[in-house]
Amino acid sequence: MNKNDYIKSVDKIELSADFYERTEKKMLEAANKKKSTKIINIAKISAMAAGFALLCAWTLIAVTGNNFKLTTETADNSIDAVANETDATMAGAETVHDLLTDDMQGAPLMPDGMIEDAAVENDEPSYVNGEPYEEVTSPAHFPEDTVAVPQTTAEKEFPINRFDVTTTMVTEPMDADVKVQSTMEPTVDNVPVATMPVAYYEPIITECGQNGKFVVIDYKNNSGEELITGYDYFFYKVEKGKPVMQNVAFIEIALILPHGSDVTIKIDTSELSDGEYIVKKMFPDVDYTSEVSFRIENGVVIFPGK
């Protein structure tokens, strides 16, 4: 027998008839899930950013108070309003109340008492030669409850329809023809390390030596996420401050089982000389490495802090 016999023998392994259909469906589901997750994340970020900006704007308004009334638009409007009142009053109207009720066809804007107070305030208009008087720009002329400047400013800065856009994105039905390469998250090569909490992969030493022979290191998988693919273990001895590869000491690596299991690395230290050692677990896909170190003194394994 030779390798051609092996190839022929393996070629006899045929896939189930529905394998392609089932797998394609699962892959599409995964792609859609990925796409929807990304869109939801974008929407969340947009909403948070807009909310934060709105909060900042309101905070700024609360802090600066009446200073916001000095905006050009408001000042101009107010100037016009006062100027109109002044013109009307000068044209012979007895009170502002008369002007308002006449102009608004009997729909007074304020209770009588308040209108009369306003009329008193406007008994002596400061209108000079057709030019707006300087007091117009003074905050004292714009009681807070009658001026809508803060809201106007906030709406200008942070249009409400931004939230509408993101909401639409979230509820938009997924396109079945997903562009896998273009719509999914950045490649794993580009996944920032920050997305994986460092503590997540930190090794936890649970047992130190069995009859002085093994070093047992557990990597706790806290999230239950599958961590199987694409990692490597490396075992080094530190010599003159530099790690020197020593693969021979590995006797068993129990790989991580999916969904919350631990992984255990057993290292036969019985033939290791005294010195410092490092075990590195590397995740090439995410460019992340966790490591644990220990030293052997007189044949006894000692972990840092123990």
Place this chain on the structure above:
Amino acid sequence: MVGYSLTGNEYIKYVLDTYSKMIVRLAFTYTKSLCDAEDIAQDVFVSLIEKNKKFENSEHEKAWLIRVTVNKSKNFVKSAWVKKTVPIDEAMTKTSEEKSDDILEEVLKMPEKYRTVIHLFYYEGYSINEIADILGKSTGTIGTWLSRGRKILKERLEGGFIDE
């Protein structure tokens, strides 16, 4: 066709057409069960989509898929469920000490590390250096495993095994 330049459904169809048999057959050398091998292959393809891995070329893509398949297969056979169960066909073959004329059957009886190397070397046509890269082992280790695997096959197969 260069698969890694495709998008969407085209890419999914491309990887399925190109790699399904390879992945299932490789997984089969671990699981010894077609159903389990297909489940592993599905997981591998889903991982490919979820990770959205960008490959430099088709060889890189293939090597990544092999690596993931090996890892997932190892995890499968180490799972508590599999450890506690013995496939019927395996239980039956273990009773036979006679020499076999089915080379695949004999390969499947070998220790896991030898099976993988034998499969990648003879079926996929990878060199020792390439297998070492894919599995993350030293070339010396792979060479040793391959040598021991051949020796086992020569001993167990009727008429021996000619390495050509």
